[in-house]
Amino acid sequence: MKSPGASWFLRHVGPIAAAVLLCTASAAAEPSHGLSAFGHLKYAEHFTHFDYVNPDAPSGGRLSTIGVQGIFNTNQATFNSFNGYVLPGDAPYGIELLFDSLMVRAFDEPDAVYGLVAHSAEADEDGNGVTFYLRPEAAFADGTALTADDLLFTFDTLKQHGHPSLTGQIRDVVTAEIIDLHTVHYTFEGEVTRDLAIRIALLPIFSRAFYEGREFTEPSLDVPLGSGPYTIDAFQQGRYISYTRRDDYWAWDLPVIRGRHNFGELRFEYFRDRTAQLEALKVGDYDLREEFTASTWATGYDTRAVMEGRLIRDVLPDDRPSGAQGFFINTRLEKFADVRVRQALGLAFDFEWANANLFYDQYRRTNSFFENSDLKAEGEPTEAEIELLAPFESVLPLEVFGAVVLSPVSDGSGRDRTLLTQASELLDAAGWNVVDGARVNEEGE
Helix, strand or coil: CECCCEEEEEEECCCCCCCCCCCCCCCCCCCECEEECCCCCCCCCCCCCCCCCCCCCCCEEEEEEECCCCCCCCCCCCCCCCCCCCCCCCCCCCHHHHCCCCEEECCCCCCEEEECCEEEEEECCCCCEEEEEECCCCECCCCCECCHHHHHHHHHHHHHHCCHHHHHHCCCEEEEEEEECCEEEEEECCCCCCCHHHHHHCCCCCCHHHHCCCCCCCCCCCCCCCCCCEEEEEEECCCEEEEEECCCCCCCCCCCCCCCCCEEEEEEECCCCHHHHHHHHHCCCCCEEEECCHHHHHHCCCCHHHHCCCEEEEEEECCCCCCCCCCCCCCCCHHHCCHHHHHHHHHHCCHHHHHHHCCCCCCECCCCCCCCCCCCCCCCCCHHHHHHHHHHCCCCCHHHHCCCCCCCCCCCCCCCHHHHHHHHHHHHHCCCEEECCEEECCCCC
């Protein structure tokens, strides 16, 4: 279940500039301006900007909000390091704004990336490698050139010392080889290599010169040198961090950047207590908050600031592929191995009652791990899907070939007798019988 197709936002009214703060597979074996794991790119080679941005959006202004989930070790309550790419330490939210990558994601495609530091990429014929061709004009914030040597340093450093979430992604990328000053080739191994080019394309790029004499693996509050659109302007450890938009950023006119990164200043506030965090919003200590708690959204904003229009309470539609929250069953445990047991638990969970009585009717049921995407199963399988599944018919459940399985809908009473009766019958059939008021198996567990 999740919020009802929207995010809950509150913002203070003021002269804030519009912004789009958005920053992915393998293609044919010839240089391409982008990569797509599905083999198709929406944007042609000479596109001018992503469709979802306003290329003429004004720049400037200031946005102040709270530090929320970010890369890897980001702590919502504090920070103690500006290196968010190693295991030790907690980096502040937004630190990735300091670093460019070879390519950047297009958020209106399932899985595509387009050139930033690299103007193009070329996949090996056998799919076991990729070559990136760098833009000669790419540069770090101090004006020094970004070259293939920095790519090699980044790869070797992350491969050896990076956060496990990163090293796991590039585990099967075995080597990086400098071809010339602006060309790097990466070699893959293993059988599942389709996404490796994209993973390399999205890695942050570090300056070899900056880290000479510095220990990459240790937490540090030295402001790192990056090539991205922002730099750190001011901070107080554990209290706030402020990023300033770089007027001299080398990539402002590139199609993948045009219309993005518009705020002149981004400031993230940190609070150790959620109550203090909420109250600070009400008195205007920061501008924008995304609310994740249904009860707080329903009851926590009955304030004069909202009534007078100084604090706007709004719901923004969210049509992106969504995540889910709920109860996840460990199917490796023997007691959950029988599908009838899992079906019974699903029937016994009264979502309609819980939503009305616990969540203020703020949630809607999800029926897929791929909700809001083309990968979500709906209705009956198509002829093409049946053809794809046919070779595996002997090992697949019959339900796969029928109408999509949907979550049960209760009468909202909390004791839907029809659904509970079905659940009881399934548990009986699975060998979980009622003995002295409790359901037990043959071993009495």
